[in-house]
Amino acid sequence: RMLYRERCLATNRRMVRKYHSMFPDIPTMTSNELVTTRWNWNAAAIDDFDVEDDADDKGPLLLIDCRSKSERNVSMIPGAYAMDDDGDAITEWIDKYVRRIIDTDNNNNNKNNNNSNDNVDSGEHEGKSGSSGMQMQPTIVTYCTIGYRSGRDAQYLVDTLTDDRRGIDIGKSVDIKNLDGILSYSFVENAPPLIAHSRP
Secondary structure: OOOHHHHHHHHHHHHHHHHHOOOOOEEEEOOHHHHHHHOOHHHHHHHHOHHHHHOOOOOEEEEEEEEOOOHHHHOEEEEEEEOOOOOHHHHHHHHHHHHOOOOOHHHHHHHHOOHHHHOOOOOOOOOOOOOOOOOOOOEEEEEEOHHHHHHHHHHHHHHHHHOOOOOOOOOOEEEEEEEEHHHHHHHOOOOOOEEOOOOO
């Protein structure tokens, strides 16, 4: 049984590398990293996990499921939004977390350069930590089964958020990453359990 599991993991890793390499500008997040970052997870916490409470407080990490509705009805990573059904919620998250950092940085730039209007540049940024007081860089993580559809949608988000109208600086105002997939997630020991339905 252990040998079969290791073979499945090895095959999955090869497929993940193959499909993620098609989107070289999109960094990969492993499922282990997601569990550690998203929930600060440990084995002792599993008995206290509540799907409904978790769904209400995503913090500065937005998880987006890029699979079909029929797949989401079978299983989803807790707290994820659907790429095709939850556009308004995704926009609200961007306004709440990403826009707040941009506005804060712009205000700080204006204060630091109040004696020289010519040097005010709303695109400047001092670094990822900013001054918003958040401990974590706002991050959007897309996922599908092994990474092709989520890589495609992550690239779409990058292209959309960096257009002339939005002007969001990827890597400074927000990170966008492609998860190694819900299949990899299912192999993470003591991870929050998958939920067997999509959001209403």
